[in-house]
Amino acid sequence: MADVLLEARDLRAGYVPEVDIVRGCDLDVAEGDLVSVIGPNGAGKSTLIKSLFGLVPVRGGTVRFKDEDVTGAPTHRLVAAGIGYVPQTENVFPTLTVEENLEMGAYLRPRILEDRYEELFEWFPILAERRKQRAGTMSGGQRQLVALARALMLQPSLLLLDEPSAGLSPANVDVIFERIQLINSKGVAILMVEQNARRALAMSDRGYVLEMGQNRFTGPGKELLNDPKVIDLYLGGRASGGAQSA
Numbered sequence: 001m002a003d004v005l006l007e008a009r010d011l012r013a014g015y016v017p018e019v020d021i022v023r024g025c026d027l028d029v030a031e032g033d034l035v036s037v038i039g040p041n042g043a044g045k046s047t048l049i050k051s052l053f054g055l056v057p058v059r060g061g062t063v064r065f066k067d068e069d070v071t072g073a074p075t076h077r078l079v080a081a082g083i084g085y086v087p088q089t090e091n092v093f094p095t096l097t098v099e100e101n102l103e104m105g106a107y108l109r110p111r112i113l114e115d116r117y118e119e120l121f122e123w124f125p126i127l128a129e130r131r132k133q134r135a136g137t138m139s140g141g142q143r144q145l146v147a148l149a150r151a152l153m154l155q156p157s158l159l160l161l162d163e164p165s166a167g168l169s170p171a172n173v174d175v176i177f178e179r180i181q182l183i184n185s186k187g188v189a190i191l192m193v194e195q196n197a198r199r200a201l202a203m204s205d206r207g208y209v210l211e212m213g214q215n216r217f218t219g220p221g222k223e224l225l226n227d228p229k230v231i232d233l234y235l236g237g238r239a240s241g242g243a244q245s246a
Contacts (some may be wrong), residue, residue, distance in 0.1 A: 007181045012060035013047060022048050025214060029206075036192055036205070036207045038210070087147075089245070105152070140167055141169065163174070166195055198235055202225055
């Protein structure tokens with residue numbers, strides 16, 4: 001395993017006082033890895049990723065990033081440290097253009113704007129074509145690309161994605177997963193919560209299966225994809241090619 005970039009140990013977190021949704025999770029993301037978190041509805045997947053990014057109170061355990069304790073750190077500190085985050089919903093500024101959305105992503109380092117524009121427009125050619133279009137007039141898949149590009153403006157070493165394919169058409173799902181793999185190939189580590197469990201595990205270096213806020217299975221993505229227990233419990237059985245619900 002490469003050097004560990006993000007490490008969570010015995011993490012406990014939740015929205016309501018004294019009610020933990022995440023109940024003792026362990027998780028590692030190595031430098032350059034693509035890691036997926038899957039599980040049934042209510043397993044605590046989105047709560048886990050939000051707690052890692054300072055959006056849900058952490059009540060116990062530790063989170064370390066680049067060997068620094070960031071447990072419960074505010075989001076602006078995590079962004080400055082090198083973590084990007086793309087929420088599942090409301091992840092663009094609809095009244096702003098593509099270019100202006102990306103500018104918002106570079107608010108901590110405005111001097112890098114022009115260089116990052118050009119690099120990210122190479123990664124996302126359709127955004128270059130639509131750079132003056134308002135994000136709110138774009139399709140769901142295109143808006144998701146805007147959100148991804150904006151989160152990459154500060155050159156994070158780790159990108160957190162909360163169900164990036166949710167609500168998208170099959171064609172747009174393909175585009176989003178292709179871009180995620182491209183981003184990862186550029187050296188950005190990725191931790192994603194994903195409803196399309198089969199597709200996510202197939203492309204992941206490592207996977208975590210959550211149930212009731214706790215780790216149920218952990219291992220290389222392709223091994224989990226072919227584990228009979230994971231197939232029967234979380235992937236709809238051997239005969240099903242459908243996506244895991246999240």
